[in-house]
Structure formats: structure tokens, C-alpha cells
Amino acid sequence: MLPAKVAEHATRTGETRAMTFDRAALQASWNQTHGHLDAAGVHLTGPPNIDLSATLQFLEHNELELAFDCMVDLGDDLDLSLTFWQHLDRAAREMRLYSKARHKPHLTAADLCRRHVAAASEREQPAPGGPTRSEH
Numbered sequence: 516m517l518p519a520k521v522a523e524h525a526t527r528t529g530e531t532r533a534m535t536f537d538r539a540a541l542q543a544s545w546n547q548t549h550g551h552l553d554a555a556g557v558h559l560t561g562p563p564n565i566d567l568s569a570t571l572q573f574l575e576h577n578e579l580e581l582a583f584d585c586m587v588d589l590g591d592d593l594d595l596s597l598t599f600w601q602h603l604d605r606a607a608r609e610m611r612l613y614s615k616a617r618h619k620p621h622l623t624a625a626d627l628c629r630r631h632v633a634a635a636s637e638r639e640q641p642a643p644g645g646p647t648r649s650e651h
Contacts, residue, residue: 555602
């Protein structure tokens with residue numbers, strides 16, 4: 516059952532076990548997302564003059580989507596590795612941001628993340644017979 520369906524079922528039937536499971540699943544999802552965002556954040560600590568204060572505050576208060584938006588915005592201005600964008604991609608998938616983005620009339624941070632993953636993947640693909648960018 517999807518988390519929303521579990522909560523609805525628990526409300527209708529009075530089953531608290533389902534609500535406990537739902538909370539545990541939600542906490543596990545938050546932990547996964549937080550881990551992906553933390554891993555992406557490591558790539559932002561190297562460049563000078565990067566202000567991570569807002570991002571760190573959002574992470575501290577479990578505002579994961581806002582932290583994601585900040586990281587995408589920061590990463591959009593930098594030439595970061597495929598690994599950075601893959602961590603953000605995993606966070607976006609965990610938060611189901613791609614399915615939310617389809618229903619918005621404007622470009623979202625999830626859309627930008629998807630574009631950067633594609634572009635970074637292409638940059639890191641070896642040319643036929645040539646070295647990859649990381650081998651230079």
C-alpha cells in the first residue's frame with residue numbers, strides 16, 4: 516500500500532499498526548534523502564565563496580526539498596561532477612520530485628537536476644577510442 520493509502524486505511528479502520536509503519540517508512544525515506552543530500556553537499560565544500568548556510572539550515576530543520584532546491588541552484592552555477600548530480604538525482608527520486616515536476620507549468624529544480632545529470636553523463640562518456648574527461 517502507498518503511504519497515503521496506509522494512513523487512510525488506518526484512519527478508517529483504527530489500525531494504529533499501519534500508522535506506525537507509515538511513520539517508520541517516512542522516517543526511512545527522510546534518512547535516505549538526507550544521506551543523498553549530504554553526499555552531494557560534500558562536492559560543494561571545495562569551491563571557495565560558496566555560502567551553504569541556507570542549505571545547512573534547511574537540512575537541520577528537515578526541509579529537504581528546500582535544501583535540494585538550494586543545492587541545484589548552487590550546482591547550476593558550477594561545473595560539478597556527474598557524481599554530485601547523481602546524488603541529487605537520487606534525492607529527487609526519493610522525494611518523488613520528478614512526478615511533481617510534470618504538473619508544474621514552470622521549470623523546477625528537479626527539471627534542472629535531470630538536465631545536469633544528462634549533460635554530465637554525456638561529458639563523462641568516453642569518445643570512441645579516446646580517454647574520458649576524468650582520465651585527462
